[in-house]
Amino acid sequence: MTKRPFLKTLASAALVLACAGAHAQDSLARVKQAGVLKVGTETAFAPFDFIKDGAHAGLNVDLFNEIAKEMGVKLEWVLLPWEGVLPGLETSKFDMVAGPATITKARLERYRFSVPVAEATVAFLKRKGDASVTKPADLGGKTVGGAKSSAQLIQAKTFGDTLPGKIQTRDYPGNNEAYADLAAGRISAVSNSLPNIAYVAKQRPDTFEVVQPPFGAKSYFGYISRKDADAAKLADAVDEALLKMKRDGRLASLQKKWFGESFDTPDQAPAPSF
Template sequence: MNLPGTLKAALFGAALATLAGPALADQLADIKSAGKIITATDMHYAPFDMLTNGEYEGMTKDLFDGVSKEIGAEPVYQDIPWTAELPGLEVKKFDIVIAPVTITPERLERYAFSLPIADATVALVRAAGNDELKQPEDIKGKTVGVQQGTAQFRQLQAFGEKIGGITVKEYGTTDEAYADLAAGRLDAVAGSMPNLTYLVKNRGETFALFDKPTFGDPTYFAWVMRKDAESESFTKAVNDALLKMTDDGRIKTIQEKWLGTYTELPREVPAK
């Protein structure tokens, strides 16, 4: 049986495609094709993520608006409880978790991280009228609030054991912990230094940082993506955008707007 030349060529091409297997998926290509980036964050984590009169704002939004513009896709912002964000990312409910996530060795094994977006060193805040708590060691025997499922929670637990014991009370959001501290139901709240600095700056009549507020090793906040071949292109695009925004001064402007100061951040993802 003789086949026309064009039909032979088509059949040969189809056979080669079958042998080569399916084309590799590419998250960045899919995002650009869809024209949108699906994100997840907890919009109750000032100054990074806040709802003000029903509108989403904060340092995270300003940063990711810039990154999305560089990538060429519109961001879709979703308010998701923190404890559901990383599990949702793994099953591809969103493209990226833009809630500030502390980089830890355990998380690095499981997820791809962006470059750091802020300092995340754990610190302590007290009621403004409580002058007994000055050093981190002063929380021994006290009740300290912290957001559940965070790196700050684990660091607080370890520090409490080191100094002889504390009572740790977990909260779904930091706002709930701050409310209990203001009401006298807690002695202190642990959180990242930027969050607590912002809190005291805006509510200094109610809250005060410890004289020496931080404890533990310096850590950083970053965004989280899936750690697979499909997502490598998207992770690189996010990091390229952050480097460009660092070099042209946009990140400095955003940090100073929300944190009141600028901290130079690593240009590579820290190993721990």
């Protein structure tokens, strides 16, 4: 009469302990157990993430394929608009964010960033062969375009205010419209992050070229994880994979593939100046 209830109680206790053990696992252990790394991102940020011939492509796709190989797991992408990416991370809909995002003071307070994967410093794109612009300061008194309310256009205005002839800025709905006006000669340059304009120049070398050096505050792009103990070991594993790729040349090779050049990046997320 007492044996059956006892066995039932014992089984229930075992189930509770098993569930508690699974819950106690950190994110790296859960990824390893599932054999899948889930990564959230958008697909409108070339050359990091974009749709090419109907498929998800870009630097992030190539880099995370390598990261997954190093970790011995499969890769699963969760694609959604950017405004849903960080909330999705915070509610654990996926393990980390490809993005990438510029490493800033405000973001570091809330998230953990990976080893930087590219420079994010703002630079100018000009028309190919425009001899009137050989360095950033030459844009004093000229008109520079960029995406409306973007940090890159704001930095162009701030930089222009330090020049004898101030830079005039022109807002566009997006960078593609600004590039079109630059190609048509209606503006003298476009302000955007160096990797993005390097990619544009690589795609259209007869039309555009990058103005060197970048003029903005030194900054870098990194991948985002939750900033808690649960996510720490997974973030460490991703950093380990990225540093291995940096040492063996795979990171530089992929940067050259997508940007036409490689970047000198630090081995850990730096303390940003802004």
